[in-house]
Amino acid sequence: MILGNNKNVRVLDGGGRRKRPASGLAPECPAIDSRPRRCGVSVIVLISIALLCASAGLWLPGNPAYMDFDAISAPPGAGHPFGTDQLGRDLFRMVFYGGRVSLFIGIVAAGVTALIAVVYGAVSGLAGKFADDVMMRATELLLSIPSILYVVSLQAIIGRPTALSIALVIGVTSWMNIAKIVRSEVRQLRRSEYVTAAAISGAKLSYLLRRHLFPNFLPPILFMVISNVGQAIIAEATLSFIGIGLPQNVVSWGTLIALSQDALLTNSWWIILIPVAFLITVLVCIANIGESFRTAGAAPTSYLI
Amino acid sequence: MKAVSVGLNLPRQKGFHLRRGDRKSDIVYSAGIRALQFAVFIFLLSVIVFVLARLSPGDPLAAYYGEAVEHMSTAQKDAAAARLSLDRPIIEQYIAWLKGALHGDFGISYQYKQPVTDVIGKLWPNTLALGGLAYVSTFALSIPLGIFCASRGGSFADRALCRVGAASSVVPAFFIALIFILVFAVGLHILPSGGAYSLGGGGAADRAIHLVMPVAVMIISHLWYYSYMIRGKIIEELHKDYVLLLRVKGLSRTRILYRHCLKNALPMLVTIMAVSVPHIIAGTYVVELVFGYPGLGTLTFESARLHDYNMLSVMTLLTGAVVIAANIAGQEISELLDPRMRHDFEMSVDDEEVAV
Numbered sequence: 032m033i034l035g036n037n038k039n040v041r042v043l044d045g046g047g048r049r050k051r052p053a054s055g056l057a058p059e060c061p062a063i064d065s066r067p068r069r070c071g072v073s074v075i076v077l078i079s080i081a082l083l084c085a086s087a088g089l090w091l092p093g094n095p096a097y098m099d100f101d102a103i104s105a106p107p108g109a110g111h112p113f114g115t116d117q118l119g120r121d122l123f124r125m126v127f128y129g130g131r132v133s134l135f136i137g138i139v140a141a142g143v144t145a146l147i148a149v150v151y152g153a154v155s156g157l158a159g160k161f162a163d164d165v166m167m168r169a170t171e172l173l174l175s176i177p178s179i180l181y182v183v184s185l186q187a188i189i190g191r192p193t194a195l196s197i198a199l200v201i202g203v204t205s206w207m208n209i210a211k212i213v214r215s216e217v218r219q220l221r222r223s224e225y226v227t228a229a230a231i232s233g234a235k236l237s238y239l240l241r242r243h244l245f246p247n248f249l250p251p252i253l254f255m256v257i258s259n260v261g262q263a264i265i266a267e268a269t270l271s272f273i274g275i276g277l278p279q280n281v282v283s284w285g286t287l288i289a290l291s292q293d294a295l296l297t298n299s300w301w302i303i304l305i306p307v308a309f310l311i312t313v314l315v316c317i318a319n320i321g322e323s324f325r326t327a328g329a330a331p332t333s334y335l336i
Numbered sequence: 337m338k339a340v341s342v343g344l345n346l347p348r349q350k351g352f353h354l355r356r357g358d359r360k361s362d363i364v365y366s367a368g369i370r371a372l373q374f375a376v377f378i379f380l381l382s383v384i385v386f387v388l389a390r391l392s393p394g395d396p397l398a399a400y401y402g403e404a405v406e407h408m409s410t411a412q413k414d415a416a417a418a419r420l421s422l423d424r425p426i427i428e429q430y431i432a433w434l435k436g437a438l439h440g441d442f443g444i445s446y447q448y449k450q451p452v453t454d455v456i457g458k459l460w461p462n463t464l465a466l467g468g469l470a471y472v473s474t475f476a477l478s479i480p481l482g483i484f485c486a487s488r489g490g491s492f493a494d495r496a497l498c499r500v501g502a503a504s505s506v507v508p509a510f511f512i513a514l515i516f517i518l519v520f521a522v523g524l525h526i527l528p529s530g531g532a533y534s535l536g537g538g539g540a541a542d543r544a545i546h547l548v549m550p551v552a553v554m555i556i557s558h559l560w561y562y563s564y565m566i567r568g569k570i571i572e573e574l575h576k577d578y579v580l581l582l583r584v585k586g587l588s589r590t591r592i593l594y595r596h597c598l599k600n601a602l603p604m605l606v607t608i609m610a611v612s613v614p615h616i617i618a619g620t621y622v623v624e625l626v627f628g629y630p631g632l633g634t635l636t637f638e639s640a641r642l643h644d645y646n647m648l649s650v651m652t653l654l655t656g657a658v659v660i661a662a663n664i665a666g667q668e669i670s671e672l673l674d675p676r677m678r679h680d681f682e683m684s685v686d687d688e689e690v691a692v
Contacts (some may be wrong), residue, residue, distance in 0.1 A: 184652060
């Protein structure tokens with residue numbers, strides 16, 4: 032390991048006994064509290080927000096970009112539960128329509144990331160030493176540039192951004208860490224006896240991958256894939272805020288939060304706080320769900336009694 | 337690949353960690369290897385950056401000379417294109433670009449109408465001040481916090497900090513910055529809302545005041561991420577058998593923690609600090625932009641927005657070079673602190689494989 036990675040560092044422990052890391056994730060912290068964290072509330076909140084956003088077209092018909100010139104920068108009130116922005120657009124409608132775009136970007140980006148990472152990591156893990164070395168050096172090289180710079184460069188090359196192009200760009204630029212974990216899981220698994228037994232009985236590579244390897248490295252990477260959804264949503268918000276993400280006329284949580292730069296001057300607190308409250312609620316839920324996947328394998332209590 | 341070979345590889349012999357004379361020549365040797373690694377990585381990075389820049393839409397001549405292209409005669413354009421080897425295959429173009437780059441000639445910024453190196457030369461001290469300060473203070477706070485939580489793992493204080501920290505780390509940095517501006521600049525008027533210095537000003541005190549908010553935002557948005565990581569590493573250390581042995585021998589908890597566990601965890605901390613560099617740089621860039629702080633981050637994002645590809649590619653190359661250098665330095669330092677790390681870095685894969 033020549034170059035580390037910025038997120039989710041997998042630092043090696045000082046040799047000796049190596050527990051199977053608490054699900055292979057990164058700041059591998061063997062949780063002291065060994066009870067798996069419950070995440071029921073997070074799941075319910077997340078699913079209801081997602082459903083409300085996805086079905087916004089059904090229960091909240093109308094164009095989110097509709098401008099009501101009688102109510103410009105109106106505070107939350109009867110007609111507009113969340114108030115309106117400087118153009119008179121209804122914030123309530125925009126939050127749910129925007130959530131649709133943001134969640135879409137998060138899920139598509141995480142899906143693309145997971146796909147590339149699993150394929151790349153599995154190939155690298157199963158390949159011979161030389162190919163494996165080359166592939167791992169390549170990921171380290173790619174990791175040496177903060178991913179926001181890749182996203183910015185690719186976005187600049189693509190030109191007019193759409194939700195799909197942003198999701199793809201974010202997905203294509205953030206698979207490296209997961210790929211490294213998949214690879215080391217695969218290298219660990221390929222040594223195990225049941226894999227050897229299956230190989231000797233004539234199992235094909237694709238069969239091994241599908242039936243033996245994939246089900247086993249899935250739990251360790253699940254946490255990372257889930258938190259990737261959150262990271263992609265943050266990335267979209269940051270890009271839109273910076274002004275190189277979605278154009279202002281496309282409503283997403285990112286572009287909504289970007290509105291708050293102007294809202295600062297007019298002191299419209301609702302524009303600043305409400306979209307972010309939704310964003311943070313979703314991110315906290317995602318983080319909680321991810322966390323509950325990773326506290327599964329817990330370590331014994333500390334010896335520093 | 338034949339399926340049968342799966343699972344039949346024996347742990348490989350590694351030559352790298354065999355004893356090789358005294359420690360000093362060891363260090364010189366590994367420093368040489370590292371320098372070579374650095375050169376190779378920078379070279380590959382420059383290839384990626386060059387290809388990305390050439391993929392970008394628009395006339396490369398315009399990207400290189402800016403608006404001056406419009407005033408050139410056809411003969412001048414041809415001469416310039418020939419000088420940049422634009423009429424040649426991309427490999428020769430790359431060689432020509434590399435030659436210029438080795439002489440410090442990275443072309444002209446489309447946006448500033450100046451050599452790229454001049455623009456960067458003026459701005460990098462600002463970014464170094466902000467990023468460096470943020471980096472040092474983040475770790476100055478997160479190491480003690482991580483140790484505190486680890487030593488009281490599972491206690492109320494630890495759990496409370498974990499909860500608060502986890503919540504704080506999902507808030508996007510730019511939003512924290514926005515709230516800070518709202519509270520301290522717009523509301524209370526005690527701090528400037530952005531920039532690196534006041535108009536006409538520029539003294540040390542003035543600059544320091546302008547750094548307060550950006551650095552605070554950087555600390556808040558990175559503190560828990562690293563505290564949690566450090567907490568995890570130290571808890572891992574506390575689970576080792578020697579801790580139990582020392583405890584049985586009657587050493588105090590403090591002594592075990594600070595004299596033994598911390599000493600063992602130190603190389604790991606250095607590694608974390610090294611790999612955190614790209615994360616902190618990316619954070620600095622975003623925070624700079626939100627505060628309108630004149631630095632490399634603002635420059636990078638503006639270049640992207642205004643399609644100044646030449647500037648963007650040089651910035652990418654520069655950032656990559658800093659990160660690679662930091663990683664190599666971090667690895668070297670942690671090996672100096674603990675020679676076992678050399679072994680571990682090499683053996684990491686096999687360790688995992690054998691452990692099953």
